[in-house]
Amino acid sequence: MLEVTLRHRYGRDGFGIEAGFTLPEAGVTALFGPSGCGKSTILAVVAGLLRPDFGRVVLDGAVLLDTAASVSVPPERRRCGVVFQEARLFPHLSVASNLRYGLKRAPPDAEGPGFAEVVELLGIEPLLPRRPAALSGGERQRVALGRALLARPRLLLMDEPLAALDAARRAEVLPFLARLRDAARLPILYVTHALEEVDALADRLVLLQSGRVLAEGSVEDLATRTDLPLAARRDAGAVLACTVAGAEDGLTRLDFAGGSLVAVMRAEAVGTRLRLRIRARDVAVATEEPRGLSTRNILAAEIAAISPGSGPQEVFLQLAIGPSTLLARVTQDSVSRLGLRPGLRVWALLKAVTFDHLGGAR
Structure with missing residues (x-):
């Protein structure tokens, strides 16, 4: 289980965020809301890429961040697999070598899917000899997902991994994300502002607005609440x-x-x-x-x-x-x-x- 509490402000008069929520032991929790509501800030705090003014992050009982106690585990020791909008693959390495880089980062005693299993799961065997420049955007994101999973993380963090793709490529990658969700058996924190991704992937939803958590719960329960901003959408x-x-x-x-x-x-x-x-x-x-x-x-x-x-x-x-x-x-x-x-x-x-x-x- 992941427990997150944080408070942060960018500059004296800048954007402020104050949020708290929990993730179950497995499944996808979507951070959902309009651009600028604080989704990526929360993800950066959990990953250790941003130290907030105040915060506490606990994963399976292990304290990753506690500003009150001056505890902050370095990002590389948090065992968080992170997938960004851009795949961020090594351009000089083949797909196979990019994937094996993830394996090298995995702790020796960590359990998780092997190289062949991940390749089959994401349907990337024909891509193994290629370099990233020869891949489509959707293919690059599938490789990035594989590399993150092969690092055998305790938590997967995805920061709008489909936002940079066109509709056709998003439709291509979504089924693989669903397969990864089912195979990984990990807590997954998924940042998005696309409701179709929430419907397809998320088990739970944390609804954000202006740096605050408006509601959290199952996707089914929050979808029918007419007091939430979701009801104002034409696809409500x-x-x-x-x-x-x-x-x-x-x-x-x-x-x-x-x-x-x-x-x-x-x-x-x-x-x-x-x-x-x-x-x-x-x-x-x-x-x-x-x-x-x-x-x-x-x-x-x-x-x-x-x-x-x-x-x-x-x-x-x-x-x-x-x-x-x-x-x-x-x-x-x-x-x-x-x-x-x-x-x-x-x-x-x-x-x-x-x-x-x-x-x-x-």
Whole structure:
């Protein structure tokens, strides 16, 4: 487990950050928020690249930083694998030699995946003889991930590792990040301002704004909180943990706690777990069970709460479907016209073709 508490200010009147949170023993915790909210500062403090005005960092009971006790373990002894926006590979070395550099940094008694396992995990065997200049951006980041993992760290730190890549390269690297998450069995602190990366990779979310922690918890729980800045985004919505249950007639059935959905055909095998973001703007509601519609997903629900939306005439409906919650963004006129209120039984309507934003396999 990682425990982080820090307070720091850049100059007398500069940006200030005051934050604290914990990471579990394994899994991905995303530091999420707009640019300039303090995400990378936190990562630098944990890695030992920045000494804050006040701070305490404890990893698995070992104190890495305690400013009150004048304790600060040097970065090279913290056993943190760090992956930055730029791959930072040695340009004069081959991919194989860059990877072996990570092995050289690993303590002799440290456990972790071997060279061959990492190469297979990240799909980089054809790249081994090449030098970094001959690689694409996505390939360089995969090599950087491999080098960090081969150092056999106790903690992986990733500072917006996909930010410098275009959409195609991000889509290429995301599945490998998911495989690394599952194989590493380490705590991973992942800095990003891209919600699709959070949906695909993160188990927990620490939401930051102006140097402060607004909330922390599971991605699913925070996604449906309409009091957080996430609700102001146009892609605001619920996140459901789903399992691929079958396929028929060009559609895939996805089961979740409380019901099932159908989406356009997916390539994943039956039993694969997925994270599905259902955008609030894609959800319509009906007060009577609809008939004769092309819409395939018609789910019985109950309005759990109605809260203000991000626009002056918008509201959010929190829809309870068994233990799961969906969000619907509707107008105030719809609330008045349909007599919508907490406790009312309704039907949530979602087109199968709206699910073009499924998260990664889990």
